[in-house]
Amino acid sequence: MPDIIRIVLVDDHPLVLEGISARLSEEENLEIVGQACNGLEALNVVKDTQPDVVLMDVSMPVMDGIEAMERMAQDYPNIRVLILSMHDNQEYIMRLMRLGASGYVLKDVPSRELVRAVRTVYSGSTYISSRASKLLFRDRGVEQTQTKSILTKREITVLTMLAEGLCNKEIAHFLELSVRTVEAHRQNIKSKLGIHTPAGLTKYAIEHRFVKV
Template sequence: MTETKVIRVLLVDDHPLVLEGINARLESEEGIGVVGCAGNGQEALEAAKRLQPDVVLMDISMPVMNGLEAAQRFHTDYPQIRVLILSMHDKREYIVKMIQSGAAGYVLKDVSSGELINAIRTVHNGGTYFSASASQSLFSSFDQPPAETVSEDKLTQREQTVLKLLAEGSSNKEIARTLDISVRTVETHRQNIKQKLNIQTAAGLTKYAIEHRLVEL
């Protein structure tokens, strides 16, 4: 019988009580293991080098090095590590900046523990995750100026469909099942989309899909 891979999570927050509470909840979840904790972005980067986590669950407002700077460093130095932001800030500018920095998801601290676990699993599987409040804040500006539509000469209809599914958090395997194509074909579509849009990160593709209304709440 194949042993289920445990998702290795590094927790980053400057409030010890928050770390203790999240740690206790995640440690009780099968398939998730907390490999370490850090109090700021600099400590997180140093810990990541030693511990090799799969997912970094990180706050934004921290001393020494904040979450924005740390997310940028993780994206550059450890691109294989998925960064999930857990924050009390729900302003759109915070969320957009974190997406641009390479974060794979953004959840607010008022989410349930079940949703947080779902977010961790989603980003670990290659998807992106935004809690309902974060998504609402991200979409708020679309009530005024009309969004630009996707240029047909940029993406084919199938590529638009693949991009939509990627932005909704589907993994390559899930997209392959949905569209009844091979995983290799999905990967080819994904690479073509990145080249056509000149966007290399999953978070960047998600932002593009949101701004061009390929994704609906």
């Protein structure tokens, strides 16, 4: 049996909460452990339930999703926050991802994609819905070219595999390299890009289209 994924839903529209709860509850390994209608209430529910994933809107009264997410990142760093929003602005999406969101899904996605997004962020990966991804990566061709000029082809390969969730040993086996060599590539990538966390490398790879989302 797959792990049970414990979820808290946060949205200020009762009908939205009811609809999402009903759909996710159809999945045998997804469990709704709490609901909230604003960010402040969400913090209390998260404290009481300790979920794996928080599926949260941004525009809410009392406390919005941005402030709630920042507090969760500080107090509960292991909880994955998946943003569910109607906003399809590129800068808006980028801001939330930089603040620590594990994923961003637009509210018009099919329910099956929402289920996939929850499972993806729970596994430790980042998920951005297809239309949001197109907006996010628009006009980033120059940045990708610049990255390719900074990193070697081998480093780009290693970065891509790291972003896909492979560990050093798995990458070494796949590329027929020693684990020490893979670690050296990893350190070079971190140094060249000025990024020193796995989450940061993953987001960088997604932003520059080395990883499909």
